[in-house]
Amino acid sequence: MNNRVVITGLGVVAPNGVGLGQFTEAIKNGKSGIEFHPHLKEKGFSCCIGGIPKVTEEQKLEYLTALQLRGFNSTSILYGCMAAIDAWKDAGFLVDENTYLDYDSGLIFGTGTSGIEKFRESIYKIDEQKVRRLGSTSVVQTMASGISAYLGGILGFGNQVTTNSSACTTGTEALLMGFERIKTGKAKRMLVGSSSDSSLYSWGGFDAMRVMTFKHNETPEKGSRPMSETASGFVPGSGAGALVLESLESALERNAPIYAEVLGGNINSGGQRNGGTLTAPNADAVQKCIEDAITDASISARHIDAINGHLTATSKDSLEIENWTKALQRKGQDFPFINSLKSQIGHCLAASGAIESVASVLQIKNQFVFPNINCEDVHPEISNLISTEKIPTKFINKELNIIAKASFGFGDVNACVIFKKYS
Template identity: 35%
Template sequence: MKRVVITGMGALTPVGNDIQTFWDSLIQGKSGADRITRFNPAAFRTQIAAELKDFDASLFLDRNEIKRTDPFTQYALVAAGQAIKDSGLDFSAMNPYDTGVIWGSGQGGMLTFEEQVTEYTENNFVPRFSPFFVPKLIANMASGMISIKYGLMGINYTTVSACSTSNTAIMDAFNYIRWGKAKVIVTGGSEAPITQASVGGFCAMKAMTTQNDTPQTACRPFDAGRDGFLMGEGAGALVLEEYEHAIARNATIYAELAGAAMTADAYHMTATHPEGEGAATAMRFALEDAGLNIEDVDYLNAHATSTPVGDMSELKAITKLFKDQTDHLHISATKSMTGHLLGAAGAIEAIACIQAIRHSIVPPTINLTDPDPAIPSNLNIVKVQAMEKNIDVAMSNTFGFGGHNGIVVFKKFQG
């Protein structure tokens, strides 16, 4: 099978609206959390989130693009545009059927749905729906709009696997390229979930943190004081390219995508398997796919959402797989800074892994000041401050409602 490399990246996150700012914020341990401004959250159990800062879609997109798209698609277009520019690709010089888009979004146009249905009910159920209601709502519109904007006429679709969504998209893009079905695929994920309906639904599940008075320290993966996840928003984009194609055009190669895998817990609608069975197996399958051993992994970006049960089941999975081979392995949870971007989480955490490899730095897990006493003593979790470390192989974990486990593995590029 063909090798697959990363030649472009783009990020739109609560801690930075481009790759460099995002990465600088991670290694400096900055939190993107604050009180919700998208609506008045006073009536909600959770009143905080990690929103984008200083983002103005009109600086990147034309009026018609904004009018016809939900924020999740706007975020996708901006992040994908950054990644494509970063790659230096000239699509006009390529066969358009050799290029494609595989994009992910867990919720799609939640804001569009909420606004249109609210207007319908407030107008005494008189149907005055926008002709853009359905196109703005459907989750595949982000991949469609990216392909339209850049003339990418090959493989094009959207993945949905809850919080594993963008890792699923990355894995699918990886497979299509190594099978020889495409030369270049723009992949990643976007989410715009900070709406009354979305926040209200997660509040009803008691899934989110209620530490409303201290937003910047509310998301605390692996800490004894964690009480639920912090919602985030944004997008992450990667340009995946067939190795020989990238070499032929003298592209900058950031890392190699070495392996990926998915499993299902087949256990519970929303809870992860308490012993991490499916997660451990997915990690093992991903390493086998990459032709790597457990002792090769230097850094693991944990899914770790700051929920009491989820964090520990992931650590059990890591312990189950790595056993006593953990001296070399360092773990961190960047959601402590970005919040949980749901379907976009895997994409920005993949970028964090790539940057960790490139810069030999493990980003920290901020707010981890009182580690849960149940954490296995042999695990090296990087707390509070970033750590310098040579990283040849990095793994990114994602787990989603429905029992989806999606793992991707990156390695330092060597020609």
């Protein structure tokens, strides 16, 4: 089978906006979600800024029951449940524990780490010989597939229900895995996405690696600077993004609103060869990932109107732009528009691919290009490759037909997806 696959629902929990409406307005206006966090300074972090979604206790109760929230402290699972449930409702479905088991619907929802706070709490209780006080949810909160376990039960899915984990590539990989399942007729609908927590224990390792900026503790909104000459490292973020993928036939049967179509994509690895390492990309593999995604989507590189890049505000931004120019064989003024959501929300790690895919789809649906903030001083290595006009710093109303979204993760793993305006 070769089913067409469309997107019928979106959900997002991001540092600059919780919920689709708030998030859409934020990215249009270039609103930063990066703030100074005193508790990071208290713990001796060099980078004391980050992106944390603003979720109230009342909001939590809209998604999880008081019983589920008892002893619950996994923000990764919380953000993921919120984004996924919103996306499912946005696609026109009910969330009801009494619904029939749905064998036509499944989910692939990824994460990097889950329940580190719960792990820490559990270790202390075990060390103090208080094992029986761990609580009944300590296992599901700390197992890697905790997010899909929660969602699978809340939504009653009977198709594949699983969690993937591929560092910063996780969300884009989940989307493409769900896409393949529908394309080949193994499911009618797949809820896909990824989440990442805002734990000190997740962010601390990156701070120790000195890959996060320490220069903007006094000016947090200026800290995340992808493609900028004055970029000094990434800013950590957290949250979740979710998309409902559906066969076109199923969507039309339901008369469902359609945001965009997924034309195709590709997932590969650089094998940590030819310059690729645990933390650096193999440039040849990145270019091949993009080229093969274009081939899978049955388009020409010239058809791409805009790119939502990975672009983390590190020294590898210039290399990423170079890889795009080589893969597309387009440079200078001929290059598509390109933006990085990380300028507004920081690097949301495992959640980044999903949140950024939601932003990409919103651009297609609403026909705009969101601005790159903090990029008035484009890095000269980048401006030598592409026109700075293609790196917009202001909101642009723009007719968009095709957007490419890519993610490149620790371990030298890559994913690229091609979205198209539905017609």
